[in-house]
Amino acid sequence: MLEQVESLKKEIQSFQPVTSIEVESFRLKYLSRKGIIPLLFDDLKTLSPEKKKETGKPLNELKQLAETRLKEWSSIGEKSEASQTDIDLTLPPVPNKIGSLHPLNLTRYHIIEIFERLGFNVADGPEIEDDWHNFSALNFPENHPAREMQDTFFISKNPDMLLRTHTSNVQIRLMEKQKPPIRAIMPGRVYRNEAISARAHCFFHQVEGLYVDKNVSFADLKQTLYHFAKEMFGKDTKIRLRPSFFPFTEPSAEIDISCFICHGAGCNICKHTGWVEIAGSGMVHPNVLRNSGVDPEEYTGFAFGMGIERVTMLRYGIDDLRLFSENDIRFLKQFKPVL
Ligand code: DAH
Numbered sequence: 001m002l003e004q005v006e007s008l009k010k011e012i013q014s015f016q017p018v019t020s021i022e023v024e025s026f027r028l029k030y031l032s033r034k035g036i037i038p039l040l041f042d043d044l045k046t047l048s049p050e051k052k053k054e055t056g057k058p059l060n061e062l063k064q065l066a067e068t069r070l071k072e073w074s075s076i077g078e079k080s081e082a083s084q085t086d087i088d089l090t091l092p093p094v095p096n097k098i099g100s101l102h103p104l105n106l107t108r109y110h111i112i113e114i115f116e117r118l119g120f121n122v123a124d125g126p127e128i129e130d131d132w133h134n135f136s137a138l139n140f141p142e143n144h145p146a147r148e149m150q151d152t153f154f155i156s157k158n159p160d161m162l163l164r165t166h167t168s169n170v171q172i173r174l175m176e177k178q179k180p181p182i183r184a185i186m187p188g189r190v191y192r193n194e195a196i197s198a199r200a201h202c203f204f205h206q207v208e209g210l211y212v213d214k215n216v217s218f219a220d221l222k223q224t225l226y227h228f229a230k231e232m233f234g235k236d237t238k239i240r241l242r243p244s245f246f247p248f249t250e251p252s253a254e255i256d257i258s259c260f261i262c263h264g265a266g267c268n269i270c271k272h273t274g275w276v277e278i279a280g281s282g283m284v285h286p287n288v289l290r291n292s293g294v295d296p297e298e299y300t301g302f303a304f305g306m307g308i309e310r311v312t313m314l315r316y317g318i319d320d321l322r323l324f325s326e327n328d329i330r331f332l333k334q335f336k337p338v339l
Contacts, residue, residue: 005055005058005062008036008037009058009061012065012069015069018076019076020076023070023076030066031066037059037066040062044056100333100335101335101337102332102335103316103318104308104309106336106337106338107311109337110232110338111306111311112185114228115185115209118183118224119183120185120209122185122187123186124186124188125186126164127188127189128162129163130160130161130162131161131162132172133169133172134164134165134166134168135147136291138169138171138172138247138288139248139287140248144247151193151194152165152193153192153202163190164190165192166190166305167190167208167305168208168248171208171284171303175212175289176292180213180214180294181212182210182213183210183211183212185210188205188206189204196322197321197322198319198321200321201321201322201325203325204308205309207305208304209281209304209305210284210303211301211303212289212294213300214298214300216302218283218302220302221253221282221283225239225255225279229257229278233314236260236263239255239256240255240256240258241254241256246280248284248285248288249281249284249285249288249302252280253282254281255277255279255280255281255304256277256278257275257276257278258274258275259273262274276314278306278310278314279304280305280306281305282303282304283300284301309324315338316338
């Protein structure tokens with residue numbers, strides 16, 4: 001035991017703590033109730049009287065040594081406490097920067113919300129698509145100039161594959177796998193081979209809408225889009241339908257809304273016409289229903305397609321399409337939901 005006391009003495013003398021944590025672990029190791037030194041005192045009680053005499057003194061000295069050293073080091077702990085109080089708690093905090101939703105997402109969520117309340121589901125489809133789902137099934141005849149309405153990015157390894165030019169491909173995919181009634185909106189990214197400018201981009205976003213059931217009529221289309229326009233742009237909004245052409249709808253119509261900026265008085269947004277175009281639409285062509293496995297004798301449907309960028313630009317008064325994809329934080333942080 002004497003030898004043990006001797007070697008502990010050396011150990012304690014050479015111990016050089018740097019942090020208050022090390023000081024505390026020293027205290028725990030040597031001096032706490034279950035520490036080495038108190039345990040040695042317990043052992044001392046079991047020794048013979050002579051041995052007790054012989055060992056008692058050096059053991060007491062060891063204890064004193066440990067306690068003195070511990071006292072010396074008490075300043076180590078104090079030092080770090082002092083540095084803690086150097087922090088000026090009265091300084092104003094640096095606020096955490098929190099992100100915000102991209103304006104296109106704000107618009108997309110709002111569109112989804114409006115249509116979900118009308119019982120529409122949200123559906124999704126591939127951005128890399130085959131010719132059938134992007135064109136042929138949608139009644140674009142082979143080699144027909146209608147295909148050139150949309151400048152397409154083809155995949156060079158496989159000329160049958162392309163980047164979808166619109167979200168109308170999801171109409172086909174949905175009808176292929178689901179029996180009517182179908183009521184769905186399909187938001188997504190689309191691609192066109194266009195030079196990038198303030199008014200055009202090689203990728204942008206659309207929301208497609210499709211309602212197929214027994215006895216769906218043009219009146220349903222009109223009321224649905226009228227309801228949407230009022231929810232999106234304000235309850236005084238009017239809509240106007242202009243005859244148009246799309247291969248996949250018959251009849252087809254372009255949907256305009258009354259200009260919510262000037263209310264018809266004429267401004268730059270509506271190019272002094274009082275109306276702004278927001279969507280293409282129509283009754284789903286019987287060939288499209290047939291191509292997707294839906295019997296046009298039994299079912300009818302309406303469809304529409306709307307540009308998310310366009311709606312967002314109108315809502316927030318943005319005049320350059322490029323801003324949406326440049327990721328400039330000064331632009332992006334400005335947007336709050338418009339209700
Ligand atoms: N796919 C058309 C486009 O990208 C938009 C569109 C028009 C979609 C009429 C429709 C529709 O579903 O009925 O220009």
